[in-house]
Amino acid sequence: MRATPFHEGCWLGGRKLVSWLSGLPTAPSRRLQSPVAFDADGVPDHSGGSAPDSNRLPITTDLERADGTARFTRMSTRSCGAVFDTIAVEYDRVRPTYPDALIDRACDDGGLSAGDRVLEIGCGTGQLTRGLVARGLRVTAVEPGRNLIALASRALATVEFVNRKFEDARLSRLFPAAFSAAAFHWPDPDVSWGKAARSLTPGGRLALIQYCAFQDESTAEDADAVMAALAGAAPEIAAAWPVPRDLETVMNGAEDRRDNVSGVWAWLSGQDVARGYAAPLFDDVEVAAQPAFVEHTPEELNALFATTSVYHRLSPSQRTALERANVAIGDRLGRPIRSSMLAVLVTARSVGAAP
Numbered sequence: 001m002r003a004t005p006f007h008e009g010c011w012l013g014g015r016k017l018v019s020w021l022s023g024l025p026t027a028p029s030r031r032l033q034s035p036v037a038f039d040a041d042g043v044p045d046h047s048g049g050s051a052p053d054s055n056r057l058p059i060t061t062d063l064e065r066a067d068g069t070a071r072f073t074r075m076s077t078r079s080c081g082a083v084f085d086t087i088a089v090e091y092d093r094v095r096p097t098y099p100d101a102l103i104d105r106a107c108d109d110g111g112l113s114a115g116d117r118v119l120e121i122g123c124g125t126g127q128l129t130r131g132l133v134a135r136g137l138r139v140t141a142v143e144p145g146r147n148l149i150a151l152a153s154r155a156l157a158t159v160e161f162v163n164r165k166f167e168d169a170r171l172s173r174l175f176p177a178a179f180s181a182a183a184f185h186w187p188d189p190d191v192s193w194g195k196a197a198r199s200l201t202p203g204g205r206l207a208l209i210q211y212c213a214f215q216d217e218s219t220a221e222d223a224d225a226v227m228a229a230l231a232g233a234a235p236e237i238a239a240a241w242p243v244p245r246d247l248e249t250v251m252n253g254a255e256d257r258r259d260n261v262s263g264v265w266a267w268l269s270g271q272d273v274a275r276g277y278a279a280p281l282f283d284d285v286e287v288a289a290q291p292a293f294v295e296h297t298p299e300e301l302n303a304l305f306a307t308t309s310v311y312h313r314l315s316p317s318q319r320t321a322l323e324r325a326n327v328a329i330g331d332r333l334g335r336p337i338r339s340s341m342l343a344v345l346v347t348a349r350s351v352g353a354a355p
């Protein structure tokens, strides 16, 4: 599954926003699969993070023997991130990979070469990992979900998996780069920024990537219809849903927060991850963004939404109402439902000597 960009990206590097490299299309150019904008907090507590120990795959469990405008600010428990492990097969089936241009950009920023060993935090079933391995990188992936690892390891035999939450993982080496895709908001931010910095060699790169909601006229009608469906089924969820922003707003907001990588990531991800202590740990914060246009049948859209943590906050009747409303949208449109996504990448350099 791939989220294919429909035009070039937009880089924020060095100083300030660089403008569009090319304009937004006015109509969809091709059918794509399944970017998801984000995952929010608040799912039921599936404490423990792991399914029963039913797989026999080789999993390393402990290596060490050797301001944002966050919309979802209520983190009742970080263990809610465990929900993905309960739906691992579906997650693997519908979740997208990430644009090559952003992965290349992250590798370039980190000065990475084939053979380098890098860290990934929250690999899921390998949506980003596959792109890292394809570039010849050796990956150590920290992932609390055993079912997710079981699926990831089938296609990623060379990856070293650490079946722990990032907060609890004991890593035996330093890495020239640490990646995380749609996952860095799940570890406790009071811990994660410091731990990421400590996991890196001095000058090593942190690279965070995610899809965000993106405001684009060409898909606004469909986006409004989908939001109205969500508001009808689950008004409390819809009320907290991040408002899609245009590219200039996204990039200017990132620029305003560039003195603290955690503020940039809070702004982009819409999550409550901004922490003051993170500011001196990283410098040289850069942002790259690449829009992607996607189309889904209502069934595909429902399947995708069912892999978000938000879905698991809905009651069965809310889920049914939402799924029916999406089907009705598809019937009314007589074509797939269109949406615009923005794949964003933040890279930052560890200054070393993290606390």
Ligand SMILES: C[S@@+](CC[C@H](N)C(=O)[O-])C[C@H]1O[C@@H](n2cnc3c(N)ncnc32)[C@H](O)[C@@H]1O
Residues within 6 Å of the ligand: 039, 078, 081, 082, 084, 085, 095, 121, 122, 123, 124, 125, 126, 127, 128, 142, 143, 144, 145, 148, 164, 165, 166, 167, 180, 181, 182, 183, 186, 187, 188
């Ligand atoms: C939305 S999924 C992203 C998975 C994959 N990287 C992707 O891009 O699709 C969030 C991932 O973070 C993992 N996760 C949740 N809490 C975590 C924690 N405390 N430390 C590390 N990973 C965590 C989940 O198990 C899940 O695989």
